[in-house]
Amino acid sequence: xxxxxxxxxxxxxxxxxxxxxxxxxxxxxxxxxxxxxxxxxxxxxxxxxxxxxxxxxxxxxxxxxxxxxxxxxxxxxxxxxxxxxxxxxxxxxxxxxxxxxxxxxxxxxxxxxxxxxxxxxxxxxxxxxxxxxxxxxxxxxxxxxxxxxxxxxxxxxxxxxxxxxxxxxxxxxxxxxxxxxxxxxxxxxxxxxxxxxxxxxxxxxxxxxxxxxxxxxxxxxx
Numbered sequence: 001x002x003x004x005x006x007x008x009x010x011x012x013x014x015x016x017x018x019x020x021x022x023x024x025x026x027x028x029x030x031x032x033x034x035x036x037x038x039x040x041x042x043x044x045x046x047x048x049x050x051x052x053x054x055x056x057x058x059x060x061x062x063x064x065x066x067x068x069x070x071x072x073x074x075x076x077x078x079x080x081x082x083x084x085x086x087x088x089x090x091x092x093x094x095x096x097x098x099x100x101x102x103x104x105x106x107x108x109x110x111x112x113x114x115x116x117x118x119x120x121x122x123x124x125x126x127x128x129x130x131x132x133x134x135x136x137x138x139x140x141x142x143x144x145x146x147x148x149x150x151x152x153x154x155x156x157x158x159x160x161x162x163x164x165x166x167x168x169x170x171x172x173x174x175x176x177x178x179x180x181x182x183x184x185x186x187x188x189x190x191x192x193x194x195x196x197x198x199x200x201x202x203x204x205x206x207x208x209x210x211x212x213x214x215x216x217x218x219x220x221x222x
Contacts (some may be wrong), residue, residue, distance in 0.1 A: 016045035021061060021205065029059040034120040040129055043150045046205075046212040048157075048189065053114035063205035066191035068156075070183065073175050074199040082165045083172065088143075089136040090173045092222075096125045096132040099144040103158035113158065121157070124148060131222055133170045133177075135161075142166040145174060152218030153185035153211075154178055171198065181222050185215045 015038075021028050028047060032038060034057060039049060042059060051058040075083070082088075100121060104113035124130035129150075135143035143166020145159035156174065161167035178186060187208075191200045203211075 014041050014045065016042055016047055016059075019045070019047070019061075021063070024063065026060055026062040027058050028061045030056045032057050032059075034116050036120055036123040036127065036129075039120055040124060040148070040150065043148050043153075043155055044212070044216050046209045048155060049117075050112060052112060053116070060189075061205060061209075062190060064202035065205055065208035066188045066195065066200055066202050067208065067211075068175070068186045068188050068195065068198060068200050070175060070179055070186055072199050073172070074197065075172060076197055079165060079168050079172070083169065087137060088166065088169050090169065091134045091136065092177070093125070093131055095134050095141060095144075096130070096146060097122060098141055099132040099134060099146050099160070100158075102141070102144065102160040102162075103146065105160065121146065121148075133174050135166045135170050135173075137163055137166070143170050145170045147174075149183075149222055150212075151216040152183045152220045153187065153215030154183055154222075155187040155189070177222060182218075182220050183215075183222075184218065185211050 015032070019028055034049060042048060047059050047061045049057050050060050100113060100118055121130050125132070130146060130148050132146040133144050134141055142163035143159070143161040145156060145167065147154055147156040159167040159170060175186065188195055188200060191202050
């Protein structure tokens with residue numbers, strides 16, 4: 001693995017410890033493999049992998065970083081009606097592979113959830129670190145999301161929907177589950193108009209990394 005900002009030798013222990021991070025540079029390192037232990041270590045240092053198939057692994061730590069404050073999530077009025085209707089059934093970790101494959105379907109921005117990514121996150125799921133939320137309508141999987149838990153933090157990776165509001169239902173279900181489990185951090189990486197409607201905010205990278213350190217020190221589980 002090479003540092004994006006410099007060629008300072010890697011310290012002993014985690015390759016992500018004290019990694020040089022240039023101001024304004026979202027990519028902080030390149031190289032290595034999508035090994036589940038390495039990827040989990042990255043999340044515990046506020047970093048995540050994102051790259052195209054056949055290209056070197058790129059390790060990202062955006063500045064600013066987008067989070068969804070768990071104590072200030074906004075639920076739009078129409079979505080509240082949908083939630084009250086009882087139309088959708090929410091399940092957890094019942095179809096992780098189906099969710100991650102569905103997140104890769106028909107993406108207008110191109111596919112980054114390629115075979116290596118799927119293998120890595122499925123291994124993390126089998127070890128109890130990656131989780132999925134599934135939304136069903138009359139027994140059919142119509143929406144969901146997946147992500148990685150690290151201490152009291154959760155990194156939401158991707159979501160999908162095949163029915164209106166299904167991915168939104170999954171997101172609100174995730175927020176409620178994280179609150180109930182005393183999690184303190186929900187990372188969404190980048191702020192988008194879709195996430196802004198729920199109260200997504202951006203914070204400086206240094207503040208995000210401080211929150212990650214606090215979250216990693218917590219002993220909580222989903």
